[in-house]
Amino acid sequence: MLIGGCLAQQKQERHFPSDFIFGAATSAYQVEGGWNADGKGESIWDRLAHTKIQDVLDQSTGDIAADTYNNYKRDVEMMRELGLDAYRFSLAWSRILPDGTINNINEAGVTFYNNLIDEMLKYNIKPLVTLYHWDLPQKLQDLGGFMNPLFPEWYEDYARLAFERFGDRVKLWITFNEPREICYEGYGGYTKAPQVNRTDIGTYHCGKNLILAHAKAYRTYVTHFKPTQNGECGITISVNWFGPLTDSKEDEYAAELRRQAEWGIYAEPIFSEEGGWPKEISEIVAKKSIEQGYKTSRLPEFTNEEKKFVQGTYDFFGVNHYSSYLVSANEHKVDHPVPSILADVDVGVYRPPAWMPSASTWLVMAPNSVYNALTHLMRKYNNPPFYITENGWSEHPEAPLIDNVRIIYYRAALNSALDAIEAGVNLKGYMAWSLLDNYEWTEGYTIRFGLYQVDFESEQRTRTARKSAFIYKQIVKTRVIDPDYEPDNMTMWIDEGH
Numbered sequence: 275m276l277i278g279g280c281l282a283q284q285k286q287e288r289h290f291p292s293d294f295i296f297g298a299a300t301s302a303y304q305v306e307g308g309w310n311a312d313g314k315g316e317s318i319w320d321r322l323a324h325t326k327i328q329d330v331l332d333q334s335t336g337d338i339a340a341d342t343y344n345n346y347k348r349d350v351e352m353m354r355e356l357g358l359d360a361y362r363f364s365l366a367w368s369r370i371l372p373d374g375t376i377n378n379i380n381e382a383g384v385t386f387y388n389n390l391i392d393e394m395l396k397y398n399i400k401p402l403v404t405l406y407h408w409d410l411p412q413k414l415q416d417l418g419g420f421m422n423p424l425f426p427e428w429y430e431d432y433a434r435l436a437f438e439r440f441g442d443r444v445k446l447w448i449t450f451n452e453p454r455e456i457c458y459e460g461y462g463g464y465t466k467a468p469q470v471n472r473t474d475i476g477t478y479h480c481g482k483n484l485i486l487a488h489a490k491a492y493r494t495y496v497t498h499f500k501p502t503q504n505g506e507c508g509i510t511i512s513v514n515w516f517g518p519l520t521d522s523k524e525d526e527y528a529a530e531l532r533r534q535a536e537w538g539i540y541a542e543p544i545f546s547e548e549g550g551w552p553k554e555i556s557e558i559v560a561k562k563s564i565e566q567g568y569k570t571s572r573l574p575e576f577t578n579e580e581k582k583f584v585q586g587t588y589d590f591f592g593v594n595h596y597s598s599y600l601v602s603a604n605e606h607k608v609d610h611p612v613p614s615i616l617a618d619v620d621v622g623v624y625r626p627p628a629w630m631p632s633a634s635t636w637l638v639m640a641p642n643s644v645y646n647a648l649t650h651l652m653r654k655y656n657n658p659p660f661y662i663t664e665n666g667w668s669e670h671p672e673a674p675l676i677d678n679v680r681i682i683y684y685r686a687a688l689n690s691a692l693d694a695i696e697a698g699v700n701l702k703g704y705m706a707w708s709l710l711d712n713y714e715w716t717e718g719y720t721i722r723f724g725l726y727q728v729d730f731e732s733e734q735r736t737r738t739a740r741k742s743a744f745i746y747k748q749i750v751k752t753r754v755i756d757p758d759y760e761p762d763n764m765t766m767w768i769d770e771g772h
């Protein structure tokens with residue numbers, strides 16, 4: 275089209291599908307507070323925050339956090355303001371089962387989640403419920419937690435109760451949030467509760483028990499609940515992109531090994547046609563284990579029966595994606611504990627300085643990040659239904675409400691998601707992390723991810739919409755990413771019908 279003698283750039287509006295689900299995400303320990311309210315039992319994060327306060331950057335706890343336990347109606351109002359289709363939150367296992375076992379149900383805890391779910395459904399907001407988001411009942415950790423071979427049975431009992439009590443209204447279930455953080459950081463390392471730090475076997479033994487627990491819960495859902503409740507059940511895996519630093523074969527192989535270490539060991543047994551652990555890392559760990567004097571591999575093998583039991587246990591693949599890294603076979607290596615999973619794969623990781631840093635050391639703004647991760651998973655696992663269950667940008671507490679960098683990040687990530695959809699990725703939805711500022715684990719309240727700012731000094735934990743909330747609201751409403759959209763002001767409202 276020619277206007278004034280020049281070719282006018284027509285805005286090529288790309289739309290998200292009309293049935294695409296936009297939402298936001300949180301987790302119980304990070305937002306709820308009420309750490310011991312109404313019969314709730316102690317979790318491993320209560321224990322860490324209360325006994326290892328020196329390991330938390332600002333010596334804070336999640337005892338109150340954003341006080342969602344008392345402010346959930348305000349949180350639902352914020353979901354309405356954003357016009358969300360769905361909201362992802364997690365159940366605190368120890369709020370429902372204080373000692374972790376099915377013998378002692380805390381009805382007050384069940385009531386809290388029923389109230390939250392009912393308030394959301396009043397306004398047609400779909401609950402996307404994570405059964406486990408890192409806050410194991412301490413009483414189960416006292417028995418070994420994820421290292422105990424009985425863990426899959428404990429977890430299946432808990433999941434079954436959740437399906438019984440909430441499954442009439444909850445149609446999207448996530449068994450675990452981020453096996454990597456649960457196992458590698460919590461059992462193979464020290465950076466997450468319960469800080470077991472068994473670098474040699476923690477990641478691997480936790481990983482096997484977690485995967486078996488996931489499969490038990492999934493099969494229980496499909497057999498006993500799905501026929502009447504018609505919901506879907508999946509798992510959320512932390513899938514940041516790890517690509518080769520150069521196009522050399524060594525770096526390509528090194529990148530594949532790092533992907534296997536970061537998320538392949540959890541995805542392959544569930545989503546791959548072969549099942550079981552990824553071949554390359556399995557062979558490496560077996561060889562190194564024998565060289566190191568172990569009688570058997572530090573990565574405990576699945577039996578053929580277990581492999582079959584785990585394979586195909588999904589209705590969708592939940593992807594938590596934030597950033598990318600470049601992997602080298604020989605450069606940028608750092609010392610890792612020996613033995614440990616990162617020493618096993620023995621590769622280097624690099625991020626170009628041009629990739630803008632956030633407030634989180636691990637999170638930088640990388641080009642085509644969502645596209646690279648999702649198209650790789652599509653090709654590797656035959657394009658299962660995907661939900662991006664977390665994606666977001668962090669800033670420091672003093673950053674202004676006019677959070678223009680977060681807006682750049684979200685627009686780039688959502689454009690990359692559209693690129694992935696156009697490439698054929700079966701992407702069904704996107705959950706922004708996070709609805710509101712929350713307790714960022716061992717970084718306490720020093721890191722902020724919220725579309726809504728939380729004043730943690732105020733009694734009522736006042737929530738205030740950041741500019742990014744208005745931008746996200748517009749994308750949710752129009753299903754279009756308009757790079758020029760600017761809100762008229764910073765006063766939030768609820769659109770009719772929400």
Ligand SMILES: CCCCCCCCCCCCC/C=C/[C@@H](O)[C@@H](N)CO[C@@H]1O[C@H](CO)[C@H](O)[C@H](O)[C@H]1O
Nearest residue numbers: 301451452455512514596623624625636707714723
């Ligand atoms: C100069 C050094 C260059 C190399 C950098 C070091 C190598 C890093 C190796 C990659 C590590 C990536 C770990 C990142 C994981 C995150 O994606 C994951 N932890 C996100 O978890 C979710 O994060 C949310 C916001 O932080 C929130 O905490 C939520 O509960 C989590 O599910």
